[in-house]
Amino acid sequence: xxxxxxxxxxxxxxxxxxxxxxxxxxxxxxxxxxxxxxxxxxxxxxxxxxxxxxxxxxxxxxxxxxxxxxxxxxxxxxxxxxxxxxxxxxxxxxxxxxxxxxxxxxxxxxxxxxxxxxxxxxxxxxxxxxxxxxxxxxxxxxxxxxxxxxxxxxxxxxxxxxxxxxxxxxxxxxxxxxxxxxxxxxxxxxxxxxxxxxxxxxxxxxxxxxxxxxxxxxxxxxxxxxxxxxxxxxxxxxxxxxxxxxxxxxxxxxxxxxxxxxxxxxxxxxxxxxxxxxxxxxxxxxxxxxxxxxxxxxxxxxxxxxxxxxxxxxxxxxxxxxxxxxxxxxxxxxxxxxxx
Amino acid sequence: xxxxxxxxxxxxxxxxxxxxxxxxxxxxxxxxxxxxxxxxxxxxxxxxxxxxxxxxxxxxxxxxxxxxxxxxxxxxxxxxxxxxxxxxxxxxxxxxxxxxxxxxxxxxxxxxxxxxxxxxxxxxxxxxxxxxxxxxxxxxxxxxxxxxxxxxxxxxxxxxxxxxxxxxxxxxxxxxxxxxxxxxxxxxxxxxxxxxxxxxxxxxxxxxxxxxxxxxxxxxxxxxxxxxxxxxxxxxxxxxxxxxxxxxxxxxxxxxxxxxxxxxxxxxxxxxxxxxxxxxxxxxxxxxxxxxxxxxxxxxxxxxxxxxxxxxxxxxxxxxxxxxxxxxxxxxxxxxxxxx
DNA sequence: TCATTTTACGGAAACGTTCTCGGTAATTAT
DNA sequence: ATAATTACCGAGAACGTTTCCGTAAAATGA
Numbered sequence: 005x006x007x008x009x010x011x012x013x014x015x016x017x018x019x020x021x022x023x024x025x026x027x028x029x030x031x032x033x034x035x036x037x038x039x040x041x042x043x044x045x046x047x048x049x050x051x052x053x054x055x056x057x058x059x060x061x062x063x064x065x066x067x068x069x070x071x072x073x074x075x076x077x078x079x080x081x082x083x084x085x086x087x088x089x090x091x092x093x094x095x096x097x098x099x100x101x102x103x104x105x106x107x108x109x110x111x112x113x114x115x116x117x118x119x120x121x122x123x124x125x126x127x128x129x130x131x132x133x134x135x136x137x138x139x140x141x142x143x144x145x146x147x148x149x150x151x152x153x154x155x156x157x158x159x160x161x162x163x164x165x166x167x168x169x170x171x172x173x174x175x176x177x178x179x180x181x182x183x184x185x186x187x188x189x190x191x192x193x194x195x196x197x198x199x200x201x202x203x204x205x206x207x208x209x210x211x212x213x214x215x216x217x218x219x220x221x222x223x224x225x226x227x228x229x230x231x232x233x234x235x236x237x238x239x240x241x242x243x244x245x246x247x248x249x250x251x252x253x254x255x256x257x258x259x260x261x262x263x264x265x266x267x268x269x270x271x272x273x274x275x276x277x278x279x280x281x282x283x284x285x286x287x288x289x290x291x292x293x294x295x296x297x298x299x300x301x302x303x304x305x306x307x308x309x310x311x312x313x314x315x316x317x318x319x320x321x322x323x324x325x326x327x328x329x330x331x332x333x334x335x336x337x338x339x340x341x342x343x344x
Numbered sequence: 345x346x347x348x349x350x351x352x353x354x355x356x357x358x359x360x361x362x363x364x365x366x367x368x369x370x371x372x373x374x375x376x377x378x379x380x381x382x383x384x385x386x387x388x389x390x391x392x393x394x395x396x397x398x399x400x401x402x403x404x405x406x407x408x409x410x411x412x413x414x415x416x417x418x419x420x421x422x423x424x425x426x427x428x429x430x431x432x433x434x435x436x437x438x439x440x441x442x443x444x445x446x447x448x449x450x451x452x453x454x455x456x457x458x459x460x461x462x463x464x465x466x467x468x469x470x471x472x473x474x475x476x477x478x479x480x481x482x483x484x485x486x487x488x489x490x491x492x493x494x495x496x497x498x499x500x501x502x503x504x505x506x507x508x509x510x511x512x513x514x515x516x517x518x519x520x521x522x523x524x525x526x527x528x529x530x531x532x533x534x535x536x537x538x539x540x541x542x543x544x545x546x547x548x549x550x551x552x553x554x555x556x557x558x559x560x561x562x563x564x565x566x567x568x569x570x571x572x573x574x575x576x577x578x579x580x581x582x583x584x585x586x587x588x589x590x591x592x593x594x595x596x597x598x599x600x601x602x603x604x605x606x607x608x609x610x611x612x613x614x615x616x617x618x619x620x621x622x623x624x625x626x627x628x629x630x631x632x633x634x635x636x637x638x639x640x641x642x643x644x645x646x647x648x649x650x651x652x653x654x655x656x657x658x659x660x661x662x663x664x665x666x667x668x669x670x671x672x673x674x675x676x677x678x679x680x681x682x683x684x
Numbered sequence: 685t686c687a688t689t690t691t692a693c694g695g696a697a698a699c700g701t702t703c704t705c706g707g708t709a710a711t712t713a714t
Numbered sequence: 715a716t717a718a719t720t721a722c723c724g725a726g727a728a729c730g731t732t733t734c735c736g737t738a739a740a741a742t743g744a
Contacts (some may be wrong), residue, residue, distance in 0.1 A: 009700060020724040025702060033722050055460055056405065057700030060396045060729050075421050082416070085442065097460060100440045102425065120395055120437060231630050260630045267632055290571050290600045291631055292607055349730055360694040365732060372733090373692050397730030400699050690741065697734085704727085711720065 008051045017045060028053065059121070068313065069099045069117030071110060073130040073156070077257075078285055079302055080128065083154070086306025087126065094314065096123070105229075107134040114141070124150035124313045129157055131199045150316035152309045156200045159326060164316070166308045166327045170200055173298050173331045174207025177280055178252055180296075180333060182215050185342030186250035186278055189217070192227040192237055192262060194254040201254060204282070208252060223248070227258055234261025242269045247277060250339065256281035256288055256297055263291075263338075278339045293337035301329045348391045357385060368393065399461070408653065409439045409457030411450060413470040413496070417597075418625055419642055420468065423494070426646025427466065434654065436463070445569075447474040454481070464490035464653045469497055471538045490656035492649045496540045499666065504656070506648045506667045510540055513638050513671045514547025517620055518592055520636075520673060522555050525682030526590035526618055529557070532567040532577055532602060534594040541594060544622070548592060563588070567598055574601025582609045587617060590679065596621035596628055596637055603631075603678075618679045633677035641669045 014024045019038070026034040027042035059065045068091055072080040080102075088098055099117055103110035107130050114137075117125060127141060138161065145151040145163055153165040181189050191208045194201035205224055212222050227237045234253060241247060242265065253259035259281035263273050273279055273293055281288060281297035288295040308327050315321045354364045359378070366372040367382035399405045408431055412420040420442075428438055439457055443450035447470050454477075457465060467481060478501065485491040485503055493505040521529050531548045534541035545564055552562050567577045574593060581587060582605065593599035599621035603613050613619055613633055621628060621637035628635040648667050655661045 007700090011700075021701085022703075022725080023723055026723085029702080035722060038722085052459060054400075054700050056396060056400045057729090058702075060394075060400050060731090061700080061702040063729070065396065075415070075424075076418060078416060081421065084415075088442075092456075097439060097456070099437060102428075116432075116437070119392060231626070257626075260627075264630055264632070286571070286597075287600075287627060290604055292604070347730090351730075361731085362695080362733075363693055365730095366693085369732080375692060378692080394730050397699090398732075400701085401730080401732045403699070686744090688741100688743075690739100692739080693737090695734105695736085698732085699730105702728085705725090707722105707724085709720105709722080711718100713718070714716085 007054070008046075008049045009054070010051075013042060013046055013049060013051060016049070017041065065121045065123055066095055067097050067099055067120065067122045068124050068126065069101070069114070069120070069122040070126045070128075071101050071103060071113045071117070072128045073103050073105050073110070075100075075102050077283075079283055079300065082302035083128075083306040083309075086303040087310045088306075090307055090310035090314070103130050105130050107131065107137055110134075111137050111140065118144075124152075124317050126152045126154055126309050126313060128154040131156060131197070148322075150313055150322075152313045152316075154305060154309050156198070158199060162324050164312050164323060164325055166305055166312070166329065168300050168305075168329050168331060170203035171207040171210070173333070174204035174252075174282070175211045176207075176333055177282065177298050178208045178211035179215070180335065181250045181252060181278065181280060181339060182211065182217070184250075184278070184339055186248075186339075187217075188221045188248045189250045189252060190223045190225060190241070190248040192225055192234055192251060192253045192258050194227065194229050194258075196226050204254065227254060229255065229257065231257045231261035231264070234258035235265045236261075238262040238265035239269075242266075242271070247271070249342075250278040250280065252280045253282060255283045256285045256295060259295055259297075259338075260287070260291065263295075274338050274340055280339050284334060288334065289336065296336045296339040297334055299332040299334055301331065304329050347394070348386075348389045349394070350391070353382060353386055353389060353391060356389070357381065405461045405463055406435055407437045407439055407460065407462045408464050408466065409441070409454070409460070409462040410466045410468075411441050411443060411453045411457070412468045413443050413445050413450070415440070415442050417623075419623055419640065422642035423468075423646040423649075426643040427650045428646075430647055430650035430654070443470050445470050447471065447477055450474075451477050451480065458484075464492075464657050466492050466494055466649050466653060468495040469493065471496060471540070488662075490653055490662075492653045492656075494645060494649050496538070498539060502664050504652050504663060504665055506645055506652070506669065508640050508645075508669050508671060510543035511547040511550070513673070514544035514592075514622070515551045516547075516673055517622065517638050518548045518551035519555070520675065521590045521592060521618065521620055521679060522551065522557070524590075524618070524679055526588075527557075528561045528588045529590045529592060530563045530565060530581070530588040532565055532574055532591060532593045532598050534567065534569050534598075536566050544594065567594060569595065569597065571597045571601035571604070574598035575605045576601075578602040578605035579609075582606075582611070587611070589682075590618040590620065592620045593622065595623045596625045596635060599635055599637075599678075600627070600631065603635075614678050614680055620679050624674060628674065629676065636676045636679040637674055639672040639674055641671065644669050 010024045011021055014021045024042050027039045070087060075081050084100060091098055101113035103113055110130050153163050157165050157167060193205050225237055227233050251262055253262060259279050263279055266273055266277055271277055281295045284297035284299040288297045350364045351361055354361045364382050366374040367379045410427060415421050431438060441453035443453055450470050493503050497505050497507060533545050565577055567573050591602055593602060599619050603619055606613055606617055611617055621635045624637035624639040628637045
């Protein structure tokens with residue numbers, strides 16, 4: 005039951021502790037035969053190295069902290085898996101914490117991870133511009149602590165980051181609706197206080213301006229992140245007889261909620277109202293009608309973030325590079341062409 | 345930039361290291377004033393305790409390993425959040441690993457966590473009866489290592505576990521279809537090799553027997569876990585003109601896939617074919633028609649598992665208790681009554 | 685007042701590694 | 715054969731805590 009240590013092996017073989025240690029860590033001054041002997045007896049004795057001791061003496065934990073705003077949606081789950089795929093083979097362990105979309109919880113999470121001496125942090129902030137948190141993260145990063153930011157972070161902040169151009173793809177999605185022939189388009193946005201939502205609003209508005217859509221033919225309606233909010237907002241519009249030709253929604257959930265409200269009130273999708281989602285989920289291709297949406301590259305998010313972090317930790321390379329990932333606009337049944 | 349240690353504080357105050365340590369750990373032989381002095385100067389000097397050293401000297405990591413088969417679906421995400429909600433306030437950190445539904449990966453994950461000296465393990469096996477893994481876990485548990493098993497584990501195995509009676513609820517769901525008046529019912533199962541799938545099949549068959557449904561009026565068709573598999577199997581049935589009155593599906597995804605195939609081939613749901621899901625997801629209430637399903641109590645899963653583990657770790661209570669959680673059968677539009 | 689108990693603190697070992705330094709034996713070069 | 719080099723190994727400090735044990739000072743009791 006007693007834990008076998010390096011010392012026990014040393015005693016048994018009449019070797020020194022240092023020699024046994026060398027046997028495990030290769031490449032040092034150690035004879036091939038003794039090394040093999042040590043390895044063999046270690047195996048026999050059921051030796052398991054104590055990572056805690058290793059960490060203490062090396063001042064390295066081989067732990068990476070990852071903080072995400074939530075992982076109920078597939079998005080961050082997929083990102084996390086990708087991060088693991090890169091980091092675990094390199095010997096790192098990942099500590100995952102979720103902030104429940106709350107900046108205060110986020111800061112707590114980061115501090116907990118720091119207290120646990122993580123070798124590096126990947127942070128997906130709940131919002132891109134929460135100043136108190138950002139100040140804290142920045143100071144730490146500038147003191148030389150490996151950190152990568154992800155997803156919802158302002159492009160202007162001078163740190164290594166991996167992001168998606170929400171404004172651009174929101175613009176693309178909106179223009180797509182315009183090109184499909186829809187004249188009156190409403191955007192059901194998330195919370196305007198979230199940076200990511202603001203960016204997508206800006207993309208929507210940019211498309212309106214560029215295409216000279218008159219103000220009476222578009223609207224931005226603050227909605228939320230979940231289906232029931234999309235449903236409520238749509239119910240409200242129906243109640244007011246304020247029905248657009250097309251809806252662009254902050255995410256697939258909002259879109260699905262809106263569709264539900266429409267169907268319930270005898271509107272046909274897409275004949276009466278076309279609907280477009282965002283941050284595609286697996287459902288998009290499965291519901292009726294199949295939902296047009298913008299797919300974000302979840303795996304690339306994780307892979308790229310992990311690689312940048314590794315570069316900081318292992319090669320001491322601290323570029324403030326910004327990686328902007330590309331999406332895919334999937335046109336499906338919910339946004340057919342009205343032209344001709 | 346140098347890390348402030350307990351020693352630095354001791355030097356500054358002309359105290360011994362032990363006294364400073366006592367100041368932080370309360371309740372020992374320490375005068376109130378000195379304690380406050382230590383705490384105050386520690387604060388000023390920006391002291392952060394080194395958890396690694398603490399762990400080494402206490403032989404405790406305050407880390408809990410949680411291994412889940414996957415966390416792409418909401419189910420385990422919700423369980424994980426509940427586990428965190430219980431354990432984090434108690435000072436524990438959670439290391440999450442996912443096995444990608446692969447027993448070998450699962451064993452690797454568990455071993456990685458053990459090597460990292462977790463104080464306890466919560467394991468949701470990919471399947472309930474993979475013998476090699478189970479032998480390993482059991483031996484460890486019987487050697488006094490805190491462990492709780494969750495979700496997909498056989499009731500007969502003598503360990504502390506939290507589970508859902510899949511057979512019972514599958515039986516309930518099937519009987520519900522029968523009572524709603526459906527005479528010909530097919531079950532689209534998961535992989536028969538997975539214990540959890542086998543249990544649900546047994547529940548289905550039990551309902552068939554009890555209600556004396558003739559063999560020509562039911563079928564169990566091995567399908568899979570994802571929507572495209574549900575879709576393919578249903579397409580195949582349609583091709584063979586082998587259409588039941590109701591479908592019972594292994595999970596909501598399979599159900600949604602099957603519904604898609606039906607709609608595509610001009611069958612109406614539920615008029616032509618009723619459909620019932622399982623392990624309810626958020627989508628169930630949002631798609632058209634709203635999907636009847638069985639809701640599993642995800643939060644209770646996590647809370648109960650965490651509590652049992654804490655009891656093992658902190659109170660040394662190792663009951664082999666089995667907690668069986670209750671579900672809820674939500675009847676929605678996809679399974680209306682045919683009677684009358 | 686003196687013996688006894690309590691309180692508060694210091695010394696030092698322990699946790700299990702890594703790693704620097706120095707030393708000896710073996711090998712090679714001169 | 716001797717000197718120089720190399721290969722291999724051991725001693726012991728270091729990482730930052732906790733905790734056991736001993737003891738001086740203070741408090742208590744008679």
